[in-house]
Amino acid sequence: MNYIASPADTLDLAVDRGRPMVCVQGLGFVGSAMAIAIANARGPDGQPLYTVVGVDLPNEAGRHRVSSIARGAMPFPGGDPALDAALVRAHEAGNLTATDNPEVFAIADVVLVDINLDIDWSAPQPEVRFGPLERAMDDLGSRLPPGALVIVETTVPPGTCERVIGPRLAAALEARGLPADAIHLAHSYERVMPGAQYYESIVNYWRVYSGRTPEAADACERFLSTVLNVRDYPLTRLASTTASETAKVLENSYRAVTIAFMEEWGRFAEAVGIDMFEIVGAIRKRPTHANMRQPGFGVGGYCLTKDPLFGAVAARTLFGRExxxxxxxxxxxxTNAAMPLVALDTLRRRFGGSLRDKRVLLLGVSYREDVGDTRYSPAQTFVEAAEREEAKVVAHDPLVAYWAELARPVCRELPDPTGFDAVVFTQASPPYRRLDLAAWLKDARPEVIDANNVLTDDQRRQLRDLGCGFTSIGRG
Structure with missing residues (x-):
């Protein structure tokens, strides 16, 4: 094999230069999975097409991700065997590693940008702080060789590639004496669905893309066509990077709005004694309404909690359109941020108006099942509000051992229900849906809240037979 260290001899990383080099900048939930998918791309001879290097920051979180990928382990707990198997294949093939040294960009042919872009909620109006993204672009523009392709997968306010990323790369290139267009810039947003279909949502799913120039768009298309199943899931090219950025923000805004829309109907169902899940199931038979949302515990994760605000941010800060x-x-x-308080209000009513000194067992702290991601989890809103009312909350999750946002451990073994005044189910994890409630509860009779259509018909029947107080959000 043809191995090279680094042009500056500062990169303590042996990589195979017999294949094109792809770097993934940012090894979060999306970047880690994307790096694995690219490392699994194969040519007609069955051999890997790319050498893949994941790159993250030289801090505690970044080094954990780097060391995990380098030794063939996922940095995050999850529930997708296909993704785990793909990581094993890449590790065995030897074409996937990771580093926290940005010098690796000097030998990259393609870079996928998968770094966080956060909302500053402390500002008078929600703002995006572009500083981390700009510094990441400085790392690329100061090192990438001419002709390299940069594909931005990060969800950004529309206009970011044209008005922030492109100029930042150009300035770094010009400082090196290179033309402003020496690097190709494209945007292709991910549609990763963490959970049981994590890997499939990358390699077997439709993609939208665009380039800042026709040449960049062509290069992006060629690359994606080697990684994704474009025969069954053809690519869609849009006219500009701003259009591609808008498509992603609009997709997530549409979903967030339709989720919020169902909240008022959930309260109506509870008030008049009907089952909104039964009703939604009937409506979904109509093809035009097949993806209708339903009441639930809340919206969490990194996307739907902030992306709908990116349109206003873009209009105001990038286009000057107040x-x-x-x-x-x-x-x-x-509306979605307040959803967890519905379950809390329900619990308070069941206890005659006060939660003081009530012991509550919260089952599920990740924002959804099959993934250990507590970022913006609705469970955090619930716990913080409950504890302000002097309730005592104990949390369990099948995939989360430590809740970073609340700086506390999470039970990995399902606690004995004895001594709890209430049990709240928040997500439809398989261990919860398989739970024999009668055998688990024994003589305990806590109030039970199904906050997210978690329990099966048989489980709800068990609770009624046991004489437990039981409430289901979205059912009257």
């Missing part, structure tokens, strides 16, 4: 409002998107974010 006159453009996004009232539906903004109200959806507010």
């Amino acid at each position: 006159d453009l409002g996004f009232p539906f998107s903004s109200e959806a974010v507010r």
Whole structure:
């Protein structure tokens, strides 16, 4: 094999230069999975097409991700055997590793950008702080060889590639004496669905893309066509990177708005004694309404909690259009953020108006089943509000051992229900849906809240037969 260290001899990493080099900048939930998918791309001879290097920051979190990928382990707990198997294949093939040294970009042919872009909630209006993204672009622009391709997968406010990333790369290139267009810039947003279909949602799913120039778009298309199943899931090219960025933000805004829309109907169902899940199931038979949302515990994760605000941020900060409002998107974010309080209000009513000294067992802290991701989890809103009312909350999750946002451990073994006043189910993890409630509860009779359509018909029947107080959000 043809191994090379680094042009500056500062890179303590042996990589095979007999294949094109792909770097994935940012090894979070998306970047880690994307690096694995690229490392599994194969040519007609069955051999790997690329040498893949994941790159993260030289801090505690980044080094954990780097060391995990380098030794063939996922940095995050999850529930997708296909992704785990793909990581094993890449590790055995020897074409996937990771580093926290940005010098690796000097030998990269392609870079996929998968770094976080956060909302600053402390500002008078929600703002995006572009500093981390700009510094990441400085790392690329100061090192990438001419002709390299940069594909931005990060969800960004529309106009970011054209007005932030492109100029930042150009400035770094010009400082090196290179033309401003020496690097190709494209945007192709991910549609990763963490959980049981994690890997499939990357390699067997439709992709949208665009380039800042036709040449960049062509290069992006060629690359994606070697990694994704474009025969069954053809690529869609849009006219500009701003259009591609808008498509991603609009997709997530649409989903957030339709989730928020169901909240008022959930309260109606509870008030008049009907089952909204039964009703939604009937409506979904109509093809045009097959993806209708339903009441639940809340919206969490890194996307739907912030992305609907990116339209307003873009209009105001990138295009100078203070006159453009996004009232539906903004109200959806507010409505969804308050959803966990519905379960808390229900619990308070069941206890006669006070939660003081009540012991509550919260089953599920990740924002959804089959993934250990507690970022913006609705469970955090619930716990913080309950504890302000002096309730005592104990949390369990099948995939989370430590809740970083609340700096506390999480039970990995299902606790004995004895001594709890209430049990709240928040996500449809398989261990919860398989739980024999009668055998687990024994003589305990806590109030039970199904906050997210977690329990099966048989489990609900068990609770009624046991005489437990039972409430289901979205059912009257």
